Amino acid sequence: MSIVLNTSTKRPSSVLQTLLRTMIFSGDLVVGELLPSVRELSIEYKLAPKTVNRAMKSLESEGLISIEPRIGSRVLSTTNNSIKGRPVAFILDSNELTIDSPLHFALRSLLEKKLAEKSCPVLCIFSLKMSIDEIVEQLKMARVWGVILDTVNLDLLKRIKEIGIPAVMMDAWVEDAPFDVVLQDNYQGGYKAADYLIKKGFKNIAWLGPIKQSAISRERFGGASSALASNGSCLQPNMCYECHPYHATDTVKKLLTKKNRPDAIISMWHETSITVARVAKELNIKIGTDIHMIGWTTEDRYELFSNAFKPNEIPPTIIWQPEDMAVATISRLTEHSNNKDLPTQRILMGTKIKHPKN
Incomplete structure (x- = not known):
C-alpha cells in the first residue's frame, strides 16, 4: 500500500530525504543495494519526479548514497569517513x-561561511529545547562529522564524549571538560585592562560586570586582580x-552617582560598556573627564561600540577577533x-587594546 508523506510543514523533498535517511541508518535499506528508481519512489510516495531527484541529490551530498548513471542509486556505508556534504552541529545553551x-x-555566520x-x-541545536537523548539522536540522524559546543552542561559534554563524535568547545569553558577549548584570552584581557589604568595613574579603580557567573568572568576578573596585585593594589570589595x-x-x-565614585572603571563586557555610555549621557557625566573607563568588545562590533559614546568620549577598549576563533575551532x-x-588543548585568541581615533 502506498504511503502518503506528511508534507504540510516541510518541503516534500526534505520529508522524503529524512525518511530514506532513517531507513538507511536503521538498516531497512541495506548497504550496497540499489534504492527503488525515481519513478518507483514517485509512485510510492505520490511525489513529482523532480522532488524525488532533489531528495536523492541531497542524500548523495551527505555521502549516504551514490547515484550511478543508467544504474540507479546505491546505498553507501554509514561509516564512510568522508566529511563532504555532512553537517557540523553547533550546540548552544539557549532556547x-x-x-x-x-x-x-x-x-554562527562565521562557521557557516568557513x-x-x-x-x-x-546544524544549530538549542540544548534548552531538547533532552540530552533527543540531542544525541539528532546528531546521529543528521550524521554530523563534528560538534562545536557552546555549552557548559557537563552531562551533555560527557554524553557527546561517549558517542565518539569529534567535538571542540568554543567560547565556553568548564573545569574538567573532556574536549579542546577555543576561547578569547580572558585572563590576558583583564590583565591588560587593569594594567593600562594603573599606568595612567588611576588608583581608585572599580570592576563592573559579572565575577562568579562563569569560568570566563572569573578569568577576566582574575587577570585584572593580578595586574593590580603586581602594582601593590587590589580591587576593594x-x-x-x-x-x-x-x-x-x-x-x-x-556606581556613577556614588558620592566618592571611582576614578576609573574596568568594564569587561560589550553590553556593560554600552550601558555606561547610555547612563553617563543621561546623568551628564563626561567619560574621559569626569570618570575614565576601559571597555571590551569584538573587532567586528567596534564601530557599534564606538557609536554608543560621544565622539570625544570613546574609551580605550580590549578587542579580539571572532573570525580567528571560528577558524581555529574548525x-x-x-x-x-x-x-x-589527539590530546586536548586549550587554544586562546589574543586580545589587544584599541585606542579611539581622536
Missing part, C-alpha cells in the same frame, strides 16, 4: 538565538559592582576528525 546574543549570531568551503552545512551584562542599568547608576575539529587520539 534560540535572540537579540541578547549578537556574538552567537556572529559566530564550513561552506568544505561543503558542510551547520566596595569597588566590585557585580551585575549581569544585559541587566546592568541600576548597577551603573549606583581547524582543530578537522584535526580530531582525522586523528581520534
Whole structure:
C-alpha cells in the first residue's frame, strides 16, 4: 500500500530525504543495494519526479548514497569517513538565538561561511529545547562529522564524549571538560585592562560586570586582580559592582552617582560598556573627564561600540577577533576528525587594546 508523506510543514523533498535517511541508518535499506528508481519512489510516495531527484541529490551530498548513471542509486556505508556534504552541529545553551546574543549570531555566520568551503552545512541545536537523548539522536540522524559546543552542561559534554563524535568547545569553558577549548584570552584581557589604568595613574579603580557567573568572568576578573596585585593594589570589595551584562542599568547608576565614585572603571563586557555610555549621557557625566573607563568588545562590533559614546568620549577598549576563533575551532575539529587520539588543548585568541581615533 502506498504511503502518503506528511508534507504540510516541510518541503516534500526534505520529508522524503529524512525518511530514506532513517531507513538507511536503521538498516531497512541495506548497504550496497540499489534504492527503488525515481519513478518507483514517485509512485510510492505520490511525489513529482523532480522532488524525488532533489531528495536523492541531497542524500548523495551527505555521502549516504551514490547515484550511478543508467544504474540507479546505491546505498553507501554509514561509516564512510568522508566529511563532504555532512553537517557540523553547533550546540548552544539557549532556547534560540535572540537579540541578547549578537556574538552567537556572529559566530554562527562565521562557521557557516568557513564550513561552506568544505561543503558542510551547520546544524544549530538549542540544548534548552531538547533532552540530552533527543540531542544525541539528532546528531546521529543528521550524521554530523563534528560538534562545536557552546555549552557548559557537563552531562551533555560527557554524553557527546561517549558517542565518539569529534567535538571542540568554543567560547565556553568548564573545569574538567573532556574536549579542546577555543576561547578569547580572558585572563590576558583583564590583565591588560587593569594594567593600562594603573599606568595612567588611576588608583581608585572599580570592576563592573559579572565575577562568579562563569569560568570566563572569573578569568577576566582574575587577570585584572593580578595586574593590580603586581602594582601593590587590589580591587576593594566596595569597588566590585557585580551585575549581569544585559541587566546592568541600576548597577551603573549606583556606581556613577556614588558620592566618592571611582576614578576609573574596568568594564569587561560589550553590553556593560554600552550601558555606561547610555547612563553617563543621561546623568551628564563626561567619560574621559569626569570618570575614565576601559571597555571590551569584538573587532567586528567596534564601530557599534564606538557609536554608543560621544565622539570625544570613546574609551580605550580590549578587542579580539571572532573570525580567528571560528577558524581555529574548525581547524582543530578537522584535526580530531582525522586523528581520534589527539590530546586536548586549550587554544586562546589574543586580545589587544584599541585606542579611539581622536
